Amino acid sequence: MRCCLVKWILSSTAPQGSDSSDSELELSTVRHQPEGLDQLQAQTKFTKKELQSLYRGFKNECPTGLVDEDTFKLIYAQFFPQGDATTYAHFLFNAFDADGNGAIHFEDFVVGLSILLRGTVHEKLKWAFNLYDINKDGYITKEEMLAIMKSIYDMMGRHTYPILREDAPAEHVERFFQKMDRNQDGVVTIEEFLETCQKVDENIMSSMQLFENVI
Structure with a gap:
């Protein structure tokens, strides 16, 4: 079963067809510019194609290149509408926010996701x-x-x-x-x-x- 965060990202992914150069260009158009794809591939267990797909979905949902806590809570509210996900989303947000600056960068997101999905x-x-x-x-x-x-x-x-x-x-x-x-x-x-x-x-x-x- 895919995790909630992956479902959220992939549900927003644009149709496939963008090549590597398109994705590299996309990386320079947001207000927060992530690390290059090659560097992120070295830091994670995702392929370059998977990172491109994750990035397209991330950018579509978060054009600034950052996820704040309120947005993160809304994500979890979508997947657990019959419960109260607010507090858990707060704790999980803090775990992903590696530098504690109140926002999750794409790098923070994929590094954490790589551990949760494919880590030892x-x-x-x-x-x-x-x-x-x-x-x-x-x-x-x-x-x-x-x-x-x-x-x-x-x-x-x-x-x-x-x-x-x-x-x-x-x-x-x-x-x-x-x-x-x-x-x-x-x-x-x-x-x-x-x-x-x-x-x-x-x-x-x-x-x-x-x-x-x-x-």
Whole structure:
């Protein structure tokens, strides 16, 4: 299943037929000029043709070459109209906004998307850790993880079958911490997070799948 962000981009892609020189020309016409296609291809696991297609869709939706948080929230509202995607979109936006300047550049978008779609398990987990680490201090607290999980349940949990209980996010977080917080200091480090997840614990990986399904 394609992720929401890819569906959003490809739904806006112009008909195929533009050649490489056309796309190179397009790269110089927006207010924020992305890196060249060759450089982006080296930074990601996308082909040049895939980058051209992604860029056409990105430019059609965002002519300035930037996505602000309000636009990002609107994207998620389209895909989860029966839930409230606002908070989750806020957290996800901050994870994509690599330099923290309040806007997602095309480079930020495709680098993150490359990891989520084609990265190794290790790369995906590091990206997920960054999402959960809301204040970017290098640790995940129960409060941070609960905030993320509640935002996911608000966006889709009430419309799943079987219906999820109100206390499900808190129980989910408790299970995470029992397994991840090895030294019982109340926080999870990147090392603890990676070690636990890479042991392929079924409950943990099932939870991670829930996260991947709403990207």
